[in-house]
Amino acid sequence: MYRIGQRVRVSARPHEGHHRTPGYVKGKIGRVERMHASFTNPETRAYGTDGLPKQPLYLVAFSQRDLWPGYRGRAGDQVYVDVFEHWLEVAE
Amino acid sequence: MARGVHDLGGAPTQAPIDRSEHQLADWELLMDALVGTLGRRGLMNVDELRRGIESMPRAEYERASYYERWLYSVESILAEKGVVAAGELDARLGT
Numbered sequence: 001m002y003r004i005g006q007r008v009r010v011s012a013r014p015h016e017g018h019h020r021t022p023g024y025v026k027g028k029i030g031r032v033e034r035m036h037a038s039f040t041n042p043e044t045r046a047y048g049t050d051g052l053p054k055q056p057l058y059l060v061a062f063s064q065r066d067l068w069p070g071y072r073g074r075a076g077d078q079v080y081v082d083v084f085e086h087w088l089e090v091a092e
Numbered sequence: 093m094a095r096g097v098h099d100l101g102g103a104p105t106q107a108p109i110d111r112s113e114h115q116l117a118d119w120e121l122l123m124d125a126l127v128g129t130l131g132r133r134g135l136m137n138v139d140e141l142r143r144g145i146e147s148m149p150r151a152e153y154e155r156a157s158y159y160e161r162w163l164y165s166v167e168s169i170l171a172e173k174g175v176v177a178a179g180e181l182d183a184r185l186g187t
Contacts, residue, residue: 014094018143023095023112026104046139066101 001056006032008060010083013053018046021030021087022063024067029091033080056085097153098146120159127162136169144169 002008012027020042035058040051064077071077130136144165148156156164170176 010115018139020142022101042139042142045137046143048137048140052141087154 001091002032002035002058002085002088004032004034008032008058008088009091011087011089017043019043019087021083022081024079025060025062025083028066029064030062030066030081032058033061034059036082058083058085058088060088061079096146097148097150106108116159123159123162123166128168129168130166135175136173138167140169 001040008026008031009029010021030031035056038054038056039061041053041055042051045051059080060077060083061080064073064079065075067079070090127136127141131138139185141162142165145153145161147168148161148164151163152164167176169179
């Protein structure tokens with residue numbers, strides 16, 4: 001489990017099957033904003049299973065500047081992405 | 093890292109984005125109802141729908157409209173699960 005405010009990195013591991021982690025946050029560091037709840041796992045449910053066990057889903061905030069090279073917006077601009085716990089790692 | 097056909101966040105493009113509202117055609121309303129019914133009957137869930145869409149060959153994915161992607165996915169997932177036999181839909185349509 002991650003706590004609110006914790007810095008986390010999204011895994012950049014290769015993954016061939018169905019998953020919902022957007023490519024533009026893979027390998028990027030963000031901050032846990034909130035833990036939504038636990039939900040059935042779309043990675044297994046997409047193949048006709050019940051998707052159990054449920055997986056915790058977090059709202060993670062990323063600085064726009066960390067995501068886009070040459071970002072020209074305001075320094076504090078953020079983007080919020082829902083990421084399942086098994087895609088997150090502790091960021092140093 | 094290879095990205096899925098749908099995973100377009102941050103990808104550069106010069107293509108214009110059509111933000112206009114448009115009326116749904118009758119078949120698009122039926123497509124939506126069909127997917128809802130398949131879900132309620134336990135034949136196909138939304139994650140399977142998405143997998144079917146995101147497994148489309150890139151050229152077909154990019155050419156297809158929103159509900160055409162749903163149609164492609166429903167056909168391929170139902171055939172994969174044996175709910176419809178391969179070729180059954182084409183046979184019924186006489187194509």
